[in-house]
Amino acid sequence: MLARVADNLFWMGRYLERTEHIARFVNVNYFSSLDAPNETSQSRQFVLNSILRMVDDEPEEGEFLDERTVLYDVVLNPKKMFSIKSCFRMARENASGARDLISSELFESINKLHHYISNYPVELFLERGLDEFTSNISKAISTIKGKIVTTMMHNEVYSIIMLGIQLERATDVIRIIDTKHQDAIKTKHELGYRTSYEWTTLLKCLQSFDMMKRFYKKVPTSKDTLNFLILNPECPKSVMSCLNSAKENIDKLSKKKELKSSFFIGKITAEYKYKSIDEIETSFNDYIQKVISELAGICTSIEDELFNH
Amino acid sequence: MESTFYDEVFKGKNEIRDTYKKLFQLFNEYQVDDFELLNEKAKVSFLNQGITFQVYDKTTTEKVFPFDLFPKIITADEWEHVETGALQRSKALNLFLHDLYHKQQIIKDGIVPIDLINSSENYLKQMQGIEPPGGIYNHISGTDVIKHSDGEYYVLEDNIRCPSGVSYVVSNRVAIKRALFGVFNNYPTHSVSNYSENLLDIMQSVKPAGVDIPVCVVITPGVFNSAYYEHSFLAKSMGIELVEGRDLFVENDFVYMKTIYGPVRVDVVYRRIDDAFLDPKAFKPDSLLGVPGIFEAYRKGNVTLVNAPGTGVADDKAIYTYMPQIIKYYLDEEPILNNVHTYHCSRPKELDYVLNNIDKLVIKPVDESGGYGISIGNKLTKAEIEKVKSVIKATPRKYIAQPIMALSTHATYIEEEKSFEPRHIDLRTFTLLGKDKSFVLKGGLTRVALKRGNLVVNSSQGGGSKDTWVLKK
Numbered sequence: 001m002l003a004r005v006a007d008n009l010f011w012m013g014r015y016l017e018r019t020e021h022i023a024r025f026v027n028v029n030y031f032s033s034l035d036a037p038n039e040t041s042q043s044r045q046f047v048l049n050s051i052l053r054m055v056d057d058e059p060e061e062g063e064f065l066d067e068r069t070v071l072y073d074v075v076l077n078p079k080k081m082f083s084i085k086s087c088f089r090m091a092r093e094n095a096s097g098a099r100d101l102i103s104s105e106l107f108e109s110i111n112k113l114h115h116y117i118s119n120y121p122v123e124l125f126l127e128r129g130l131d132e133f134t135s136n137i138s139k140a141i142s143t144i145k146g147k148i149v150t151t152m153m154h155n156e157v158y159s160i161i162m163l164g165i166q167l168e169r170a171t172d173v174i175r176i177i178d179t180k181h182q183d184a185i186k187t188k189h190e191l192g193y194r195t196s197y198e199w200t201t202l203l204k205c206l207q208s209f210d211m212m213k214r215f216y217k218k219v220p221t222s223k224d225t226l227n228f229l230i231l232n233p234e235c236p237k238s239v240m241s242c243l244n245s246a247k248e249n250i251d252k253l254s255k256k257k258e259l260k261s262s263f264f265i266g267k268i269t270a271e272y273k274y275k276s277i278d279e280i281e282t283s284f285n286d287y288i289q290k291v292i293s294e295l296a297g298i299c300t301s302i303e304d305e306l307f308n309h
Numbered sequence: 310m311e312s313t314f315y316d317e318v319f320k321g322k323n324e325i326r327d328t329y330k331k332l333f334q335l336f337n338e339y340q341v342d343d344f345e346l347l348n349e350k351a352k353v354s355f356l357n358q359g360i361t362f363q364v365y366d367k368t369t370t371e372k373v374f375p376f377d378l379f380p381k382i383i384t385a386d387e388w389e390h391v392e393t394g395a396l397q398r399s400k401a402l403n404l405f406l407h408d409l410y411h412k413q414q415i416i417k418d419g420i421v422p423i424d425l426i427n428s429s430e431n432y433l434k435q436m437q438g439i440e441p442p443g444g445i446y447n448h449i450s451g452t453d454v455i456k457h458s459d460g461e462y463y464v465l466e467d468n469i470r471c472p473s474g475v476s477y478v479v480s481n482r483v484a485i486k487r488a489l490f491g492v493f494n495n496y497p498t499h500s501v502s503n504y505s506e507n508l509l510d511i512m513q514s515v516k517p518a519g520v521d522i523p524v525c526v527v528i529t530p531g532v533f534n535s536a537y538y539e540h541s542f543l544a545k546s547m548g549i550e551l552v553e554g555r556d557l558f559v560e561n562d563f564v565y566m567k568t569i570y571g572p573v574r575v576d577v578v579y580r581r582i583d584d585a586f587l588d589p590k591a592f593k594p595d596s597l598l599g600v601p602g603i604f605e606a607y608r609k610g611n612v613t614l615v616n617a618p619g620t621g622v623a624d625d626k627a628i629y630t631y632m633p634q635i636i637k638y639y640l641d642e643e644p645i646l647n648n649v650h651t652y653h654c655s656r657p658k659e660l661d662y663v664l665n666n667i668d669k670l671v672i673k674p675v676d677e678s679g680g681y682g683i684s685i686g687n688k689l690t691k692a693e694i695e696k697v698k699s700v701i702k703a704t705p706r707k708y709i710a711q712p713i714m715a716l717s718t719h720a721t722y723i724e725e726e727k728s729f730e731p732r733h734i735d736l737r738t739f740t741l742l743g744k745d746k747s748f749v750l751k752g753g754l755t756r757v758a759l760k761r762g763n764l765v766v767n768s769s770q771g772g773g774s775k776d777t778w779v780l781k782k
Contacts, residue, residue: 002556003567096359096532100544100551104358111359156569257570306569 001101006160007307008097013164015091016110020141021172021205022084025054026074027134028205032197038190041197046186054179055082068126075133076122084137088117103151106144113140156256159249163302166249170242171295176205177229178288184222199225206237226284227277239291243269246298253306261301268294315458315717316731317381328382328780335492341727344378347488348722351376354487360480362535362768375773376481377721378488379729381736381755382496385782391454391462391738392749394646397636399450399740399747402469402623404639406446409622410436420638421631424655428706429628430676431470431621433584435591439608443515443744446617449508449579450740454646456717463647463714464632465735469616469624471581474754474774475504475739476539479546481776482752497781499751504739505546507750511743512547512577515613523576523613526550526566528557530582530598540581554582559602564612577613578603584618626675626709627653649714654705663701663710667694670710671764672701685764687713716764719775721757733758735766736777751779 033047040046048065052058055074059065077083092114099107116136125133145165152158180202187196199220203209212220212228212235233240247265254262280287318329325333352373355361361371383391408415409426416423426432451472453465482501486493509525516523529540531553544551556566557575565572580587586596591604606612622628628635630651636644652659652670663670667686674682684697701708718731738753755775756766766772 001569002550002552003569004553004556005550006569093532096537096541099359099532099537099541100527104545108358112357115356160569253569 001156001160003307005098005101007303008094009101009157009160010164010302010307012091012094012098012110013161014168015087015094016141016144017165017168018172019084019087019091020138021169021176022055022074022082022087023134023137023141024207025176025205026051026071026084027131027138029201030130032201032204036197038187038197040187040190041183041201046183050179050183053182054176056175057082071126071130072122075130076117076120076125084134085117088114088137101157103147105151106147109140109144109147113137113144116140156253159252160306162249163246163253166242166246167295167299167302169237170239170246171292173206173229173237173242174239174288174291174295177202177226180205181226181284181288194222195219196222202229208235208237211235223277223281226280230280231272231275231277233273240269240272243272250302259305261298261305264301265298268298313458314715314731314733315456315460317456317717317719317734318731319720328384331495332380332382332492335495344722345724345727347378348724351378351484351488354484355480358480360476360538362538374477374768375759376477376484377757377773377775378485379720379722380485380776380778381719381734382778382780385780388751388779390645391736392751394462394464394644395450395452395454395738395740396747396749397640397642397645398452398464398467398632399447399469399742401632401636401639402450402467403444403446403742405635406617406620406623407444408639410439410619415635415638418638420634421628425625425627425631426622428655429622429625431584431619431625433619433622435604435608436617436619440610441515441617442517442610442613445515445742445744447620447623448511448515448615448617448742450742452646452738452740453735454738455714455735457647458715458717461647463649464629465649465714466626466629467624467632468737469620470583471616472737472739473536473539473581474737474756475750476542477774478739478750478752478754478777479504479542481754481774485776496778498778499781501750501752504750505543507741507748508543508579509547509549511741511746511748512579512613512615514743514746515615516576517610517613520576524549524566524574525577525579526552526557526575527579528552528554528582528600530554530586534581536581543579554596554598554600557600557603559600559606562602562606562609562611564600564603564606575612577615579615584621587614587618621676626651626673627655627706630709649711652710654701654708654710659710660701660705663708664698667697667710669713671713672697672708672710674707675709676707681769683765685713713764716758716766719755719757721759721773721775723759730761732761733764733766734775752777 029047029050033041036042044067045065048070049059051074052070073080075084078085092110095107095110120133148161180198184193184196184198187198191197199222203212203220203225216224228235230239232238233244235241247269250262250265253259318326320326355373361373415421447469449472451468454462455465457463478501512525513523526549527540527544529537529551541551552566558565564575566575582598585593586598588599588604589596590601607614632648633644636642652663654660654663670686672684716733716735719734720729721732723730734755734757736753736755739750741748755777757773757775758766759773760771
């Protein structure tokens, strides 16, 4: 496989995943806040602030946020690199660059969503389309992922796409955890940090609420939520699970030629495997930063080793 | 005016030609609304599949190449004539190219004037003396034919640089089978899906000496090229890599592609990049699309380029006029397909005729493609005629003129009118030449000018296409 095309596939995977997370984050946060049990969580400013932080466009302290502007910027503004529109455009451009390698069915599903996003009227979105638009994006991305699994050979092409998806997922999950963790701190005077409503929102953002309840059989607390989303290898959204899958895929690529990245991912995965949530909670902010930089390190290592020839 | 054109579907006013009778019977079962729906469905399907092209204007809009649901049908006998004629031309052009880049016997024998070669921008001196692997220059030829008012086929032009459009032939067929399977079932039609396997076979047949199983690739200028869909289609359907210039490099006169596991040698390159941009070391130095050193690798026989560089000299519209003589000279055969009479503006007498009869002629630049720069005499205003005259006078070698050909008309579904109307069509056929083998795609791209009365069928000029059914014997 061409190094450039592998790069395209990796980033196609990353942007697909990123688009999905932003769409779901905006949807869940916006709608969960409407009937939140506490005043802060119900505040528009609080939610908009949270949405902006998730896409790494942190507003100034005390800055007034206009709802239409924020929603437009994060979802449909083609000039904002973090918007859903931009992320998906990048996903599609990368898919185009690898068009000869991916199945027609996969390309068609990506292209269809591209036209849906491109043609969605801004006014409709701002007036009453938020749920429809973001939900349809989530559904379409599930379809796209289904095409990846069911119409592509599970060979090195597949492994590269999956590496992109899994490493992006781990990165997005940890960033979403970070955002909601800060939200939980901000609302602790109302419901307490440990039992904040923001943990529920966090789990819903990551489609893990139902499974978490089934697993713990109780209302989410900070510790259980973080444990579930970071360290539980059976939760498909957890950082641990993403790393395990990434390891499997890099190992497949390592069969033809031994890759240092495989060793690197293995080392980090092993460290997480023997980590306890108590250790993490004591210095949570530092931990988050460490995870983010380690994930970035893995991506750089893969790029250097496989794409830059 | 319309009555002077040959109608492919109707004979006289209301009589349907035999070939189309069955089709009409079957179409009668549909309402206009059904057609509108099928038409819309086909459009959306093309758009979703990304079977689109980009027009070179200020925007980067993707457009669906308009597709017409009314197929052009060609009987087995008629096709045989077109097929043998197209193959004959491709073979003659190949021999002509070999001669031009070697002994130039045809010039010495006074058949083709040396001026035409010396003044051609597409004659590559760098190609002199090179023996292309398998002896083939124009592996892929696109011959554009029309049916004139006399019902005979005429060749409008030969395209032997990077003829495009074959992906639409295949995707049109897929679309029409889905939309009108009940109709298609009733016509025993040749498949067109075997193009790619034949192309790969042809590419492998011209592998460099000493290579056992050649690594073949398609090279594209990139995702923003208007024909990128076609490039990706070809690579995908042949199961080979689609590369860009930056994916290849040359070391010790061998070509390699950069893969995730390191360099892999490349043996045959189907290039969809024009000569000038192919190699900044050999041709245009500021080209970012090409591969530095690839021409030297080709010269040394370490890589095969498909088509060979320098083929453009032979599909020059001025050379076109000599095709009957070229065919006779190399093959000792009479031309099977007719040539349109052509006036060379470089010849003083003919120039005079052209300048005095512009309203009866089509003026074409000799070295442009895609329908750019064409002036159709009877559509010009007086001021425009004067302008064309002064342009021709300034650079007569750059222009040829032909009588306005009466491209046949064919019933075509027109969206705005919600009805079938006659529109002008031509047909691009695709011929492949390899070492000791050849292939002509049974079908081709029927291009249709969607505007009433328009004679230019190119997609860049608002043309669409039809599926072309070649019937089995």
